[in-house]
Amino acid sequence: MTTSESHIDAQGEGLPRRTLLRAGAWMAPVIAVTAAVPLAAASDTPSGVELVSPPYFEIDEIGDTVPIVFSVTAVAAGSAATATILQSGPVAQWESGQAIEVGTVDGDGEVVFIAETLGEGTFTVTLAVGGYTSSFALTIVLA
The missing domain is CATH 2.60.40.10 (Immunoglobulins)
Structure with missing residues (x-):
């Protein structure tokens, strides 16, 4: 892993790579929970x-x-x-x-x-x- 900023980051445009990685790490659980909701709705547990x-x-x-x-x-x-x-x-x-x-x-x-x-x-x-x-x-x- 490098600590240097990319050319775009050095100019202040765009998002730092670490910010994108952190956001991506938090999106995986959200996607998993969202995908699980329809499965629970179609289960054998009555409403x-x-x-x-x-x-x-x-x-x-x-x-x-x-x-x-x-x-x-x-x-x-x-x-x-x-x-x-x-x-x-x-x-x-x-x-x-x-x-x-x-x-x-x-x-x-x-x-x-x-x-x-x-x-x-x-x-x-x-x-x-x-x-x-x-x-x-x-x-x-x-x-």
Whole structure:
């Protein structure tokens, strides 16, 4: 590296080479961050999750099944979603009998889980899609 100034720098016109190098070094991270934004926007992390099903189910008898439907925005069809039932007493379980149910986001941006009722009361369903997790309280009562 030389410490002498170029002919243009000596005359006071233009920018010193060191200034240009410093500016270039700071531009690389800015370009990288700007390029990463569209990638994050197209990821499998939803911009919103909404419970489509009513939060209150009125059933005819214990053992009935209820569809729990979620709408997930900004997630590609075919993306996996998992749902877990949390409860203080036996109110519901997944129809499959599994502790965690795995579903797939359809072309309309919805994912459906089927729960079997075990009793009356309130339970929580925790939904996870991509890096997003949210919980929803649901209630089951006999008609």
